[in-house]
Amino acid sequence: MTPPMKRARQSASPPALIRGRAWLFGDDIDTDQIYPGKYLPLTDKSEMARHAMEGTERGAEFLKSVKPGDILVAGRNFGCGSSREHAAIAIHGAGISVVIAVSLARIFHRNCVNTALPALESAGARKIHDGDMLEIDIARGEIKNETQGMVLKTEPMPELEREIISVGGLLKYLKSKGDMGIRGSGDQGVRK
Amino acid sequence: MHQMTIIEKIFSRASGRPVKPGDLIWVDLDLVAMRDFGGPNVVGEYQNSFGSSPVFDPDRVAITFDLHIPARDEKVAQNQRRLRDFASTQGIRLFDINTGVGQHILFENGLVKPGDIIVGTDSHMNLLGALGAAGFGMGTTDIAAGMYCGRLWFKVPSTVRIVIKGKLGEYVTAKDVILLIIKKMGTDGALNRALEFTGPLVDSLSLAQRITLCSMVTEMSGDIGFIEPSAAVLKFIQDRVPGKIGSISSDSGEKFEKTVEFDVDGLGPLVACPHSPDNVKPVGEVAGTAVDQVFIGSCTNGRLEDLQLAARILEGKRVEKSMRLIIVPATMEVAREALKAGLYDIFLESGAVVTNPSCALCTTGHPGILAPGETMVSTSNRNFIGKLGKGAEVYLASPTVAAATALTGKITDPREIE
Numbered sequence: 001m002t003p004p005m006k007r008a009r010q011s012a013s014p015p016a017l018i019r020g021r022a023w024l025f026g027d028d029i030d031t032d033q034i035y036p037g038k039y040l041p042l043t044d045k046s047e048m049a050r051h052a053m054e055g056t057e058r059g060a061e062f063l064k065s066v067k068p069g070d071i072l073v074a075g076r077n078f079g080c081g082s083s084r085e086h087a088a089i090a091i092h093g094a095g096i097s098v099v100i101a102v103s104l105a106r107i108f109h110r111n112c113v114n115t116a117l118p119a120l121e122s123a124g125a126r127k128i129h130d131g132d133m134l135e136i137d138i139a140r141g142e143i144k145n146e147t148q149g150m151v152l153k154t155e156p157m158p159e160l161e162r163e164i165i166s167v168g169g170l171l172k173y174l175k176s177k178g179d180m181g182i183r184g185s186g187d188q189g190v191r192k
Numbered sequence: 193m194h195q196m197t198i199i200e201k202i203f204s205r206a207s208g209r210p211v212k213p214g215d216l217i218w219v220d221l222d223l224v225a226m227r228d229f230g231g232p233n234v235v236g237e238y239q240n241s242f243g244s245s246p247v248f249d250p251d252r253v254a255i256t257f258d259l260h261i262p263a264r265d266e267k268v269a270q271n272q273r274r275l276r277d278f279a280s281t282q283g284i285r286l287f288d289i290n291t292g293v294g295q296h297i298l299f300e301n302g303l304v305k306p307g308d309i310i311v312g313t314d315s316h317m318n319l320l321g322a323l324g325a326a327g328f329g330m331g332t333t334d335i336a337a338g339m340y341c342g343r344l345w346f347k348v349p350s351t352v353r354i355v356i357k358g359k360l361g362e363y364v365t366a367k368d369v370i371l372l373i374i375k376k377m378g379t380d381g382a383l384n385r386a387l388e389f390t391g392p393l394v395d396s397l398s399l400a401q402r403i404t405l406c407s408m409v410t411e412m413s414g415d416i417g418f419i420e421p422s423a424a425v426l427k428f429i430q431d432r433v434p435g436k437i438g439s440i441s442s443d444s445g446e447k448f449e450k451t452v453e454f455d456v457d458g459l460g461p462l463v464a465c466p467h468s469p470d471n472v473k474p475v476g477e478v479a480g481t482a483v484d485q486v487f488i489g490s491c492t493n494g495r496l497e498d499l500q501l502a503a504r505i506l507e508g509k510r511v512e513k514s515m516r517l518i519i520v521p522a523t524m525e526v527a528r529e530a531l532k533a534g535l536y537d538i539f540l541e542s543g544a545v546v547t548n549p550s551c552a553l554c555t556t557g558h559p560g561i562l563a564p565g566e567t568m569v570s571t572s573n574r575n576f577i578g579k580l581g582k583g584a585e586v587y588l589a590s591p592t593v594a595a596a597t598a599l600t601g602k603i604t605d606p607r608e609i610e
Contacts, residue, residue: 032576043271085332088331107331
């Protein structure tokens with residue numbers, strides 16, 4: 001059997017540089033703050049985007065002023081709480097191009113990858129100020145802070161995550177493989 | 193082969209090779225579940241990507257209705273209709289509005305056994321670690337993909353061992369133990385990790401108490417918390433699962449990232465104060481705080497035993513006159529047992545409202561949410577700001593603290609009732 005992961009490795013292309021203005025949020029921002037529970041019944045993604053970050057202290061300001069390409073910067077444990085994918089879809093739909101956090105909660109992190117919203121961890125996120133102009137190089141794992149004239153490192157994004165994001169999310173990734181659903185085929189190459 | 197923890201054993205079996213922490217792997221799933229709120233989006237994603245293709249195995253997919261039940265408005269009704277139609281077309285089991293909290297419904301119906309990998313649209317799927325199964329909460333895209341492929345990718349977490357020693361005092365429960373652990377470890381203290389609860393106290397815990405412990409690993413951002421199944425837990429599972437089940441445990445020897453010990457001798461009841469599950473204080477420090485509403489139930493504290501703890505305190509008494517007490521059994525099976533045991537009489541005579549089994553006051557979607565400035569004591573697992581009503585305050589506590597508080601209208605140490 002041909003290991004599909006090997007083919008994927010050859011065709012992977014890292015996303016281009018991402019440049020945008022930073023929106024700063026704090027520690028332990030949970031998914032109820034990112035996307036309040038009262039909007040859970042919504043199924044339309046553009047409707048979800050109208051409620052991104054609505055439960056945070058600066059939700060109204062964010063929704064009024066966020067611009068396409070802006071970058072969301074947060075402290076530790078961003079996206080903790082419920083499994084709602086609405087959270088990732090809403091901030092992506094509102095225009096956020098990448099999420100940088102000191103640490104990312106597991107389910108939220110997966111939801112970002114699966115919906116093709118790049119999300120990176122960086123201990124240096126603490127040094128970013130609200131409104132700083134940032135340029136993110138995912139492949140190199142670097143945040144260039146143009147406003148402050150400094151470069152921060154990010155945790156490397158695993159190759160699998162980069163592949164999924166570069167083709168537009170998990171469902172498109174699986175379709176691109178053409179041989180999905182092979183149960184019992186085990187792990188096709190343990191990868192870091 | 194090196195010594196392995198429970199999660200490493202489960203992932204090694206399901207991926208077909210020995211794994212270690214940090215590995216990114218693809219594994220076969222034993223069960224894929226969705227709920228009434230995440231489910232409609234799962235079905236939407238599924239149909240957009242795969243049209244009317246059959247799911248990988250209809251016997252390994254389940255839909256549970258547990259949040260907005262019965263439907264409270266037209267949008268929710270449409271969402272539920274969509275799931276019923278999908279289940280019927282695909283031949284998938286659907287547990288409708290007369291069942292209860294999803295994970296509990298899955299294990300009560302024999303769909304969970306030790307060593308299984310189970311994913312679902314609920315961040316507390318990991319409470320299945322109380323049965324030795326690897327449950328993972330996930331978003332809609334993961335569930336749609338898993339439902340089609342029967343497999344998903346995972347990053348193998350490292351394992352932290354939590355050793356619990358000592359004996360619990362009267363009115364002190366597993367809820368107090370997990371609040372103690374969350375207080376020490378913090379809301380991200382288990383991020384990207386599995387936990388294993390061990391020690392003499394843990395060995396003696398009932399399934400309900402194990403569920404309380406494991407469910408709140410989510411509140412430390414952990415992947416999952418496991419407890420090696422006891423003989424009683426194995427019997428509970430075997431009575432419901434066709435075919436002979438096996439147990440699961442870690443190998444002896446050093447393979448944990450670290451070990452953290454807790455001694456619960458002398459531990460009193462605890463509460464998690466607004467607005468974070470790790471803002472934990474002894475009940476005495478906040479005793480006397482005025483409370484408008486008490487909720488007893490949820491995936492964390494909605495089993496028969498939890499209701500019995502509350503009934504013991506409420507029996508023959510009336511809740512304080514301005515207090516609203518809402519009690520919600522986790523499942524219909526629990527509700528029937530509670531009815532047989534006479535608990536409904538105790539609750540209704542005390543002045544409580546008992547609603548149909550569901551997740552209840554976990555989100556703003558359920559009847560009973562709070563007005564700005566109101567305060568609730570809840571046996572659930574989260575007290576995030578705004579989660580149960582803008583401007584409201586929520587304290588998390590055990591069923592004994594909750595019941596004592598319902599009687600007095602203010603936060604009360606259950607040891608001081610009578």
